[in-house]
Structure formats: structure tokens, C-alpha cells
Amino acid sequence: MTPSSTFRIAHLSDLHCGGPYFEPNLLVRAISEINDLAPDVVVCTGDLTTLGFRHEYQTARDYLDRLACEHLVVVPGNHDSRNVGYVHFEELFGPRNSVLRNGDVAIVAVDSTEPDLDHGQIGRGRYPWIEQEFTAEPATLKIFVLHHHLLPVPGTGRERNVVYDAGDAIECLLRSGVHLVLSGHKHVPYAWRLENLFVVNTGTVSSLRLRGNTRPCYNLIEVSGSHVDIWRKHPFHGQEKIIQFSVDTFEYEKYTGRIEREVSSR
Template identity: 55%
Template structure:
């Protein structure tokens, strides 16, 4: 159980070890803050490295080992699958598909990356694994973790990297009763509600590859008495509530979603796709 009797899950994403935009102080501070929360689980939702090279995986593994948590779920992102990087991922982090089962919730993570491609795909061959994992969850809160986003994220320019089989996957997740989807990839924190699912995108925790006025951040999810609250935490700074929903009634409040408004101050940034810190050719 997490802090103060709650189930607390911290999601950190897109740390990009090896990138010239990587800021070690931000990641080290994030790890210290997360450890202070004594979380039930930590999720690292992809793009641990910038190009999938061995030395960058070794660096990222050193950071991940600093989390003082018994339940750490790590999945790869598109950058991690470059240059046959998935071999290093499996050696250092294990399976690319995993399940963590708590008393109150079940969390299923899958690999959506394709070797040397920015595009994502889960694939029908993995739908059985997803369905079976959630079938055994009964009335627990159901959490799905994937790197690529399943719906477009505001303020990210031209949309090119939604999971290829997003429609089929969304139908599957809705069918098995998933409550919360945790994603990364675009470095822009945001959330959507679709049917009875809440889709939450994490920002980058430790790089300056930022769009508009977004800041480095990670997510803190607190689950208690059927209530789910997702906070956006800025290293060294405050945290803000992003989503607050009742897992049974699906009533919700969504706050702090001003990314698109901030970016809209310069329409050229939104339309053109060449946003500050982004990579229009190689993906986020």
C-alpha cells in the first residue's frame, strides 16, 4: 500500500538517456521525490534512451535501480527499439509485456514499438494476453500501460504516431473494462475520457525537448476508496491535479489542461508541427 494507506503509482516517461537535451538533475530530483512518496508501484513508460545504444541503456538501468519500490514496470518506447535496442532492454529490464497485480488494481503493460520505426503497433497476436490478464481482475481497477498514444494529443502538430491498430485496441480495452490508460511519447501531458476509460498522457520527466510552455513533469496516481486522482508533478516544484474520477460511477473532473491554449498563442506552432524541442523527422 502506498502513502497514507493509498495505492500510489508514479508514472515517469521519456527520460531519453543519451540525448543532448537530457538533464540529469531533473531525473535525479524526480527519483528522490518519487522515493519520498513510498509508492506502491513505479511505471517507466518508454523512451528510456535516445537511440537504443548499449551505453544509454546501461545509464537508464542505473537510474531505474534507484527507485525504492518493489513493483517497477518498464516498457520500451520507439527510441528504445532503434539499433536493435530491444536486445539490451530485455537483458536489463526483462520481458516487454508484464502484469502487476495489487489488491485494489491490476496493471498490464505492453510494448508498442517497432524496430527502427517511430510508429507504434500492439498487434492482434497480443490481444489474447491483454484479454486474459484483465479477465482475471474481476472488480479491480484496471490499468493499461503503453508508450504510444491511442488518441491525438493537442498541441503536438501533425499527427503521425498514433498506434496503427488504435481502433481495435481501444475496442478491446473498452470491452474488458479498462479504467485508466497510461501513455507517453509526445512529451505533452494531457488526458482524455473515452467511453468509461480515462487516457492519461505523461510529459517528459528529464529533457528540454518541450513544446510551447510545457515543463518537465511526471504523473502521480493515487487510488483510494474507489477514487482515482492523477497529479502532474514538476521536479523541484509544485504538483497539480489533472484528473479526478470515481471508478464506479465514472464521474470526473479534469483540470490543468491548458496546453493547447498556451500553444495557440502562436498558431504557426500548432499547425506546422515544428514545435520547439520536437523532432519532426525522427519522432519524439
């Protein structure tokens, strides 16, 4: 990326097609807005379906086909791995683990799910592959994508769904020089900085299964040179900045509300 260009990534999650709380109009509005933004990459961090059935997958595929973006990165969520749903995922969306290199951005995406279980793990057998893919070619921004959380999310009640090997997985990502982790899962958006790793999850884009006062949303990542801005967007109902940081100095500014914000530097 040149200093004058902006690289955009739209990050949506937890569509939950086919369930009683799925709201198609929310997804249609989000897709329309994302197409207007013309991102370079769209990332979808799982729970495309509610029960992993083929007709739910087909509905999700039909909606995501409306995205005008050429590059789509998708991983399954725990709901997608129910009822042997990962078979339909592979048929309709491709491999459950993938790598995308677009310009100076490297994205490594993994399936963190376990069949018919809500919890997840990365798996120690995949650490060498993750490190290899992140170090194979130089990249200004390295992004790791999964469905589950690596860190507990405030406002989600009892936390049971952080990946089982979160500590070792985080150490693997730090060794790999990863800058940003994107995930979904609990329908509550949040952002952290852990050492030189920024962990940002988004809420649900089209489900009414909402905790507290959260609203359906997706995230927009804008990269200009070494500077990264991440916005939480409520389709056609405004946006708010979540966090901004530098991949060079790791200075960052985290926004905790419309006015209140938290400032820190390395």
C-alpha cells in the first residue's frame, strides 16, 4: 500500500441464516452498504447458518454472492459445524482454512470449530503452518481470522467459548508478527491490544439475538500506509470508530464511546 492509497476490509459475522432470529433486511442493507464502500476484501467470520443444514448454507451463499468484492475470506462458525455442516461449507465456500495475499496484506484464516460443540481450538498441529504462511512473503499488515474468541469479551456473561489453546495460539501469532486478529461468535463487538497484537471482533450483522444494548453491526478496516482505522458500522444508521493504530510504532487510540476514549502508546 502506498501512503496515498486506502486499503479497505469489510468484516461481517454471525449471519445465522435460517434461524428464527435471522433478519434478512439487515443483511441486505449491510451488503448494499458494503458494495457502496467497495472494499478490497470482505471477511466473514462464521456462523453463516443456524444448524448447519444445506438449505441454510445455500441461503448464506446466495446472499454473499451479492457482494461485489472479488476477494471473499470465509471461515465456519460453531453453528456451521453442527449436523456435519462442514461438508456443505466445503462444497459451497471452499477450504475451511485459507490464505489470501492482496498487495501488502496477508490474511490467514482457520477453522476453529469442533463438530457439534460450541467451543473451539486452533490445534497445535497447525501452528507451524500458520507461522510458515505469515513468514513466506513480506507483508505490511498481517491478519489472522477465526470464528471464536482468543480473549474473553466483556458483556457476554459466563465466558466458556475462548478457544481451548488460546494462550499457545496467541504466542504463535506473536512469533509470526501478526498485527490484527478478526473474529465474531458472541455477537458483542470489542477491541483489545495485547503486546503488539490487536484483537478486534464484530457483532452479528443480521441476527436479533443481541445481548444488552448491542445492535446489529459489521466492522470496516481502513489501512493507509502504516496507519489502521477500524470502524463499527450500523447499516444506514451511522458508525463509530473502535480503534486506530500504527503497525510501525504500535501507538494506538481506543474509543470506548462517542465522546469518551482511551489513549495509549508503546
